[in-house]
Amino acid sequence: MNFCNLKGMLKVKDLDIATGGTKVVLINEKDARALDIHHMDRVEVNKGKKTITAIVDIAESAKAVPAGKIGLFEEVLEALKVKNNDVVCISNAPKPESLTHIKNKLDGKELTYEETACLVKDIVDEKLSMIELTSYVAANYTLGMTRQETLFLTKAMINTGNVLKHKTKIVADLHSIGGVPGNRTTMIVIPIIISAGITIPKTSSRAITSPAGTADTMEVFCPVSVPMSKVKSLLNTVGGFILWGGSINLAPADEKIIRVESPLSIDPEGQMLASILAKKASVGATHLIMELPVGKDVKLKNLKEAHHLKEEFEYLCKQLGIKINVLVTNSEEPIGNGIGPVLEAIDVLKVLQNFKDAPQDLRCKSLEMAGILFELVGKTKNGNGRELAKQILDSGQAYKTFLKMVKAQGGPIPDIKKLKPGKHSFDVLSTKTGRIKDIDNKAIAKIARIAGAPKDKHSGIYLYKHMGDKITKGEKLFTIYANSNIKLNYAKQANKQLTSYII
Structure with missing residues (x-):
């Protein structure tokens, strides 16, 4: 029933608050009773040609939202393009079909691709409440995911976002599952690889439980959020980039799932695999280096866990058409000297500029990874990759490429003396x-x-x-x-x- 013909016309009250993702509206309890709307119900909110689905919260006092008004959070205001005192129409909305699939997962049933795709679309469209999304994440954590479910989730995440297209046949990428403080190898490897004429579009994450993610440290030098329209320009002028993955709508379901995982400090294996590989496939990667750090204080405690995960990555990459080399590394201590964005940025500049006091562990690991990636893409014969990487780094070419990348992403020329x-x-x-x-x-x-x-x-x-x-x-x-x-x-x-x- 559409309440626009009855009592569903309400004036907007701008609450000037953001929920952080989920679309929520606040309705006075008198209006809620009259419209037979209850807490956590879904309603459609309409203004002209724009309609969104939102979760209802009930205001018990007129101070929060008076009768005849509807409190809109920032996400809803932005989606509907409305302002204070505009009139909107509300009506009951059906529950998303994906709730049935979440319940099936909670009951231990294996989800099909169609069910997974439906669920991921509802996540991207923000049709699920935080409670509902958390239930799905918790089910995957406690019950696990089959290989097929992980593959289905990966493909569904790819298909609900942008996918980069490239003119070159070879597109390189690298990733570490993390857990090691410092370890800013990516920011050194990327300019080395680009300097050899290989395309490498790197999307990185922000820190969840660590002192810095690659995106956090790169942001010390330049913006890591750019419009999708600028991405092609970066690829054409530089040959690659280091950007925050959440800024260019690649596998957008991932960021929404991470928001739920973060406060719970959980990272279900299937979701982690899907998260990583969906982003790799979305950037168009054809060749991938995957680092699995092993140590008592990181995610993987022993070689048995690492070899299991190695097999999972290899299986999924085969299905996705990505050539992968999985590196199991000993990670008993931090890599580099700086821990935290600016301190890690100083380490990166010292390595790229070949300073005598540059952290040698960070330099050596970066050269090893760049060398292995050169060999994987066929740039050099096996065993010769590290030497090519060393030549590029020692010559200063990698630093020049890094400067070009920073400038293209909108940053000033880095000055190590100004990094305090x-x-x-x-x-x-x-x-x-x-x-x-x-x-x-x-x-x-x-x-x-x-x-x-x-x-x-x-x-x-x-x-x-x-x-x-x-x-x-x-x-x-x-x-x-x-x-x-x-x-x-x-x-x-x-x-x-x-x-x-x-x-």
Whole structure:
């Protein structure tokens, strides 16, 4: 029934609040009773030719939303292009078909491609409430996903977003499943690969539980969100880019699923596989290097877990037509010295500019990965890739390409002297003489986040010692940086409670 013919005409009240994704409207309880609308019901809100579906919340007082008005959050205002006191029409909306598929998954049934595609479309169109989407994510976490379900989810995520088309036959890409603080190899590998004439459109994520993601660190230099219209220009003029994946509508369901996973700190295997590979297929990747870090403080604890995941990636990539090389790496400690966007950006510039004090672990790992990618795409014979990567880095060509990329993405010429960590700092000193036996990745990451990273790009940790290094009593292990004394004190307290270094 369409209430426009009855009592479904309401005036807009701009609530000046965003929900962060889900479309929500607020209706006074008197209007809700008159229209037989209940909390969490769905309604269609119409203005002219524009109609959206939203979840209903009920206002129990006129102070929030008076009778005769409908409170609209920013997402709804933007979608309908309406303003305060405009008149809109509301009517009951049916429940999405995908709710049946979510219930089937909760009951342990395997979803078909059609069911998965329906569900992903509703996720992208924001027809599901956070509770409903969380139920789907939780079901995948507790019950798992079959290979077929993972493949179906991957394909559905690809088909609901943009897909980049390329003139070149070979399009390279690389990815690490993460968990290692620092490890900013991508920002060094990409300019090396582009310098050799290979297209590499890299979409990266922002940090969820780490002190920085590649997108967070790249943003220190230039914007990582650009309109889709500019993407082709970046590919044509530079040969690649480093952008935040959420900005160009590639596999858009992914960002919405991540929003649910993040507060729960869960990352179901099937969803992780689909998330990564949907984005790789969406950028048009034909050749992919996948890093699986293994260590006691990262996602994969042992080689058995890594080999299982390796087989899953290889199976899915075969189905998607992507040639993949999976690298299982030992990741018992952070890579590089800086932990946090600005501090990691300093490391990247030092490696690209061949500074003598550049972190050698970051340099060596970047050269290894670039070399393997050269060999995978057939640029060099097996065993010769690293040497080509080294020549490009040592010659300064990789740095020139990086500057070109930064400029094309709208950033100024990087100046390492202007990259300053947080104004408040605290040195953590060794309490004894010896050799560094262990570094806890999780502890280092937690302290850096408590200090303010990645939201405050200048906060984080700078490491002076790595595993195997000698240390004397009173010597600096690391420095904590923050932009407020309050956060610095919180980080100092966390450091006392955590064992970040074992000597």
